[in-house]
Amino acid sequence: MTIASQSSREAQTASPPAAAPAAPDRTPARRRTTLTRNRWGYAYVAPFFLVFGAFSLYPFVYTAWVSLHRTSLSNIDGGTWVGLENYRNLLTSEFFWNAARNTLTIGILATVPQLCLALGLAHLLNYKLRHRTFFRTVMLMPYATSIAAATLVFSQLFGRDYGLINTALEAVGLNRIDWEGGTWSSQVAIAVIVTWRWTGYNALIYLAAMQSIPGELYEAAEIDGASRWKQFLNVTIPSLRPTILFTVVVSTIGAVQLFGEPLLFAGNGTTSGGSSGQYQTLGLLMYQQGWSNFHIGQAATTAWAMFMIILVIVGLNAVIGRLRSRADR
Amino acid sequence: MATVTFDQATRIYPKAERPAVDALDLEIADGEFLVLVGPSGCGKSTSLRMLAGLEEVDAGSVLIGDRDVTDRPPKDRDIAMVFQNYALYPHMTVGENMGFALKLAGVDKAERARRVAEAAKILDLSEYLDRRPKALSGGQRQRVAMGRAIVRSPQVFLMDEPLSNLDAKLRVQTRTQIAALVKRLGTTTVYVTHDQVEAMTMGDRVAVLKDGVLQQCDTPGELYDRPANVFVAGFIGSPAMNLVTGQAVEGGVRVGGAVLPVPREQLARAAAGNGQVTVGFRPEAMHLVGPGQGLPVLVNVVEQLGSDAFLYTKLADEETDDVLHPSDVVVRTEPRSAAAAGQKLWLGVREGALHVFDASTQQRVD
């Protein structure tokens, strides 16, 4: 601190003589002063940017570089330059489109019910319940559970021969379902695992936002004749709009990167996403390309494709949000 | 339009030691403008919220018209409320805010627009109908809150300190506008304020509350001229009534070195408790008398207001200039009166202007 304050005092005392003679073009002098004055500010934020550069920016750019080569994991710097060939291959690969489709459907199946459920749960938790803290803790527990443990339990539940769900289905006179084998059934099962893990987390975010809505608004709505449901629609939801947008973005990013759940759901560590790739996501495909087929250039290409998809979705969200708030004004 | 009745209505908040509102009895006539006034925390808002259905009634009942609404939800009571912070829906436009209740009630779009436009015209809000509340000034928001209440044409208006977020000048202006508007609509209104000037200027009748207990409910004139107890006497009027407690003696009450004359019979009843009597006299009920004739006081501060002047004085000893009592005696005099700080004066109380209270019960004695 002492050093910083000394140097800034020096900078202050030093600057006037420098600026005084060159009155007409004062801007460069002023810029120089602010730079000197801010030097310590930059020094304080530098560690963040160093870590960010080393662990985020560098891998990011390096992945882009790798994606332009034909190369394998063992010889990552020794590949041959192929330009955009990896990208051409990716876009003409049926595996890519299959994985993209699966990621989209599992994403919708997981995100939409998850956020709706979270809203409903938050609404219930917002009432003056007894043991409220207990319920809130319980909500966060799935989030704190490791994917491996959770998926293990769910694989048991969705098992074909001895699974609890099939046993229950049989008990009420329905047919067993080969959850893992079917396209829809396997995707629904994975979506259930994702929903189970993330609903509580989102509910707590909604709850925090709900608690900042003034109680008077609900009282005014009640006097205006709004039922509980109408209050939810006309007071709660509009007040939560920015929060909902935020959770949509975060869940969407999570959905595009979905990896652990489908990998562990397969039960045997394969990255093919089922016998016919019925639940292979983009994340699994990337892993398969790089670590099963040793085609790290192709994997880097898929990683970049995933990044572009996220960028487009987040961008769309921002545009929609901007348009809405402009319409609001 | 309807009458409103509080019948022994009581509210005890959970874990509270004493009721926030204690056996409130009030009958409000059809079309009347009733003001609930009292110091902060005396239970005004709670009373209003009991009438609105936002607060439970623990004992007694609340009636609107002939209907017992004690256990009815707010939406079945046909009331409209203006909140202290207005509670406008931030994501709705002014027009939508005002029309929301009608929309919920299933009024069709054209009719809704007509009634909103009508209310907006009355309140001078026509050009703001498409704005959101956050793009309005405090006074405009206040008017939107009023508009939201009047478009519904409810049986009763409830207003909880609707002017307390406005600056002083706007408050005075809006005060008269609200009073005039409500008179014109002829709707029964219960209005809460902590400001006794607001209460006196707006109300047909004013109910004074203290610690959850109704002290007196009367017209502003009666309240001013015949306060029922020491609390009301000191609360209503600005500057406040001078209240001094003294020993009952032959012919009157001893205050400082002088004796204020009180009729024998009245004095006997007032002194029945413990011999102590509280007397009250308003600043404007005093006049200057010759030395040695009335209450001797020492002028402390002179406040010139242009239209009048107020002398803030202390009771003084007859002979010496010693101050006998720390409390102020406020006197209204002609503007630019010759009185100056440090001067000794003698005051007389105008005939019949002395209020007499039993010091033990604090109640008025006539």
Ligand SMILES: Nc1ncnc2c1ncn2[C@@H]1O[C@H](COP(=O)(O)OP(=O)(O)O)[C@@H](O)[C@H]1O
């Ligand atoms: N929700 C509540 N829970 C407990 N006590 C309350 C609540 N609201 C008000 N009170 C208490 O009840 C009394 C009356 O409050 P209120 O009616 O708001 O007073 P005011 O006359 O200022 O409007 C106060 O003592 C206050 O502390």
Ligand SMILES: [Mg+2]
């Ligand atoms: Mg209040």
